[in-house]
Amino acid sequence: MLDIKWIRDNPDKLDAALARRGAAPLAEQLLKLDEERRAHLTRLQTLQGRRNEASKAIGKAKGTGDEAGAEELIREIGEIKEAIQDGEETERRIDKSLEDALARIPNIPLDDVPEGADETDNVEIRRHGEAPNFGFAPKEHYELGEGLGLMDFEQAAKISGSRFTILKGQLARMERALGQFMLDLHTGEHGYQETAAPLLVRDEALFGTGQLPKFSEDLFHTSEGRWLIPTAEVPLTNMVREQMLGAGDLPLRFTALTPCFRSEAGSAGRDTRGMLRQHQFYKVELVSVTDEGSSIAEHERMTAAAEEVLKRLGLSYRVVTLCAGDMGFGARKTYDIEVWLPGQDAFREISSCSVCGDFQARRMGTRYRVEGEKAARYVHTLNGSGVAVGRALIAVMENYQNEDGSITVPEALRPYMGGLERIERTA
Template sequence: MHDLRALRADPAGFDTALARRGIAPVAAAVLARDEVRRRALTDLQELQSRRNALSKQAGQARRDGTDSSALDAESVSLKGEMDRLQQEAAAEDAAVRVALAELPNRLDEEVPDGRDEADNVVVHERGLRRNFEFTPKQHYELGEALGLMDFAAASKLSGSRFVVLRGALARLERALGQFMLDLHTEEHGYVEHAVPLLVNEAAMYGTDKLPKFADQSFCTTDGRWLIPTAEVPLTSLVADEILAAGSLPIRVTALSACFRSEAGAAGRDTRGMLRQHQFMKVELVSVVEPDHSDAEHERMTRAAETVLERLDLPYRRMLLCAGDTGFGAARTYDLEAWLPGQQAWREVSSCSNTRDFQARRMNARWRPGASGPAEFVHTLNGSGIAVGRAMIAVMENYQRADGRIDVPVALQPYLGGASIIGA
């Protein structure tokens, strides 16, 4: 959510900032409705003062034994006009909130201009790409040949964009999630949580998933939402709270199933596990003081990078351009792993600083001192990392010519010491 006071102070700057995302000027329209609301509230206050005065006059008249009927009639008339003004102010306030809720976050100045992922900037590349003496296969070719990855069975059960994993691959997925949780809790200071997979509308709105992306998520018949990411419940833990300065930073993590309708991805990645309706992900969320969010963004991204480094997977960090930065983010780093089967870099983690954008929507604040006004916190979220996509990267980078898959050293303790996955 945007700060309406900042918009009033610099409407041209507001429009210029959103123009980087391709948004047409909106400040004038929003401020026009805000002006109607403010004028209605001013008139309402004036009428309330007049009605209070009439009440005193009518009371005095009754005590004096004089006729107060005219004063009473005027008071009743004012009450009707006051109700109308109150309804008008409420309607305009709702309209302003709806308009602001549908506008994306303002980008940080260092976010590069650009239209789409082709304009993202490589920050650095780490790890060595393996030289294969054979043509590497894609993950679904490997998994199906091993008899451990079954898309046909999943389609029979649930339709497209689902998968059934068996045996060693099911265990590999579980091992990856456990490995990531252990790393983030034991070395990076995140506190593990087990969170609900169903949340209410307020939690989805506060984390900027509603109303803009209602078609990207699944809603139950009783109005609850399947989480598109554990970011939603983890960040919403601080909704409507005023946090003490000593309680920050808050760093939390969860391994959860995630559910997305992929309504905007028709025809993309139809084969394999890259784009599923249901997938596992380790989520990282930080709640920090505003002055610390830049450093926290780097810290969080390094935590996600460490996963890839421990798995010895080649990856690169990308700074997303204006046209590719997500709705709620002020700045985002994507981590892309090299997939030799595809001969392409694919995103496995996205780490974003939303600054106070989500905090304003969910009214999450902190008090810098023992007294004084509360201020909005900054929230950050990142994949630490997407388990299914990490498994894809492991399968393709560690494949053998005979179709078997070597197990990264870091994962072997989680697989009972196994060093290879076979049929």
Template sequence: MHDIKAIRAEPAAFDAALARRGVAPASARLLALDAELRGLQTTQQEALAQRNDASRAIGAAKAAKDEATAAALMAVVAELKESLPALDDQVRDLGAAMTAALAEIANLPAADVPEGADEHGNVVLHVNGTKPEFGFKPLEHDTLAVRFGYDPDAAAAIAGARFAVLAGPLARLHRALGQFMIDTQTATRGYSETVVPLLVRDNALFGTGQLPKFEEDLFKTTDGRYLIPTAEVSLTNLVRESILDAENLPLRLTALTPCFRSEAGSAGRDTRGLIRQHQFEKCELVAITTPDTAAAEHEYMAASAEAILDKLGLHYRRMLLCTGDMGFSAQKTYDLEVWLPGQNAFREISSISNCGDFQARRMDARFKARGEKGTAFVHTLNGSGLAVGRTLVAVIENYQQADGSVHIPEVLWPYMGGVTKLVPNA
């Protein structure tokens, strides 16, 4: 959510920042609504003051036995009581219209975000690890996975497209990856493990920015709740409508949960395999912090996600997303892209965003520094540490062997019950 006071103070700067995102100027429309709303509020306040003054004057007139004046004043109060509800409705409706207008506008990009229309404008910041070398043509993950317990036909019969059934050692590897991620983030990176609701109300999704703009990407239940598209929604909303002690920040939270997305805007993309699913698991990272530490926290969160890839020995790169490729709520985003030899390409495996105070304004989440009078909005950050299914894809593609087996990275052995490689099913 944007601050109308900031737009009022620098409308040209606001429009210039929107232009960097490829969004049309909006300050004139917003300021016209703002002026109308403030005018109505002034009229409302004046009417209330007039009613209160008249009410007090009635008592004085009656005490002075000035019945004519008292009657005239009572007529004024009666008229105001009749007109004020309509004025209250106008203020409420226009206030809601202002909130809706502000809520539909994406966050403004940070100054150091490169300008660009799409993913082609993203910038490589660094590349880690080395590409594996094969003495054979590496296979894509979906061809490999069916040998070890991936059954897309069974999933389709049960639920339709973009679902997966994993069985046997492959299912265990999937579970091992999730457990390894959550253990690493809690034991070595300082994130607090949290169990959160998978069903949330619409105000929670409004708070993190999925609603109202992206409702088509969500699964909605018959009682009006929504399945979470990411644990970011539940974790970030833990601080909604609260005032935190600055000394307790940053607050670092993590959760390993199923996630649910309709993938409404991805028709025809990654229809095979495990890359783009309606249901998947993810180890989510969320940080709640102060404005002056948010940039450092962004770097820390990105390093926390990279730690998983480093421990798994995977080749990857960090990308700085351009203005045209960032998510709605982000002011700056890093993507981690892992090398998939079967596809001979880098693919996204984590997205780590600094949202500034954009989500906090929508949730009314604040902090107070000790010794200071006022409060300020917290800054929120979120990222994947990592997406489990995509990490499974990366492991089986990068560790495939000439004999058709898949070597399991040693760091996962404690989670695999003695299984150190996947062997094709008979």
């Protein structure tokens, strides 16, 4: 959430930032609500001041025997009390209108975020590795999985509907191996603390990270009022919700391997074959909480940690900076890591790493104190995939496929698969 004081001082900057994101200007509307709120608070303060004066005057009137004057003051205080009660209800209504409006405003892009409207305007900044050169036409992951008899979309659809997959045997083990490999890498070498986080969260948690109220249609809601997490970013970031931290406590770094649940409401007709876009998938999430001076460097560090997963797996990838029009709601800057998929002959996203500044911290009420400073500051938060496990499985299958349809197990995964070197169809 943005600071209304900053908007008050920088209305033109707000509208310029919204224009970069392809959104309509909102500064005038927000300032009107803010002015209404401040004017109303002034009226309430005036009434409260008059009530205090009248209360003191009652004693003086009675002390001088002016009973009629005292009665008139008592009557006036009753009217003021009623006006204050009505005014407090109006204050709550105005506050809610302003808070609701602020809650729907996206974050302000950093100055170095590229201009652009959509993914075609994203800017590639580096590539790593070479795409494999097969002596045959490479297959897509679902062709390989079904050929091995270890990937079943038809039965999954009977159980749960479209956009679900059943993995069996060594493919199911490889998915588990990938998640364990990523956790071990991030906890053992990158300094993240492994966390077992809830998969069901309350409204407040999703509001804190920016999924609510704007993106409720992308989520699964339970009959008891909780939500299935779309990403472990939600519980991991909210671990510092409503806390006052010390500067010496920072940075905090958390990681978790969890299933994630998304309705994919806006993806009708996209990636309908295979398991690229699922309602349920596993992901290793990275979350960092830093002071305001460290978040930009932490963004580079987090992205490098996610890249290391793909380097260890021997996968070719590229890193792109998202343009202003393609960034997520809460991000100030985002790097997408796109892995090469030979079956599709294309790069596809496998990780997004975003720096959010104090945007989420303001929504969560999370601050920190710097020694010697009277006022507390809001923390900065970052999140990234380290990486999407299902898409990593797809990438391994397609990049390590053999002409006979078998899949070579990358060396980094063999210790997690009992030394298995190749996945083959069993009779």
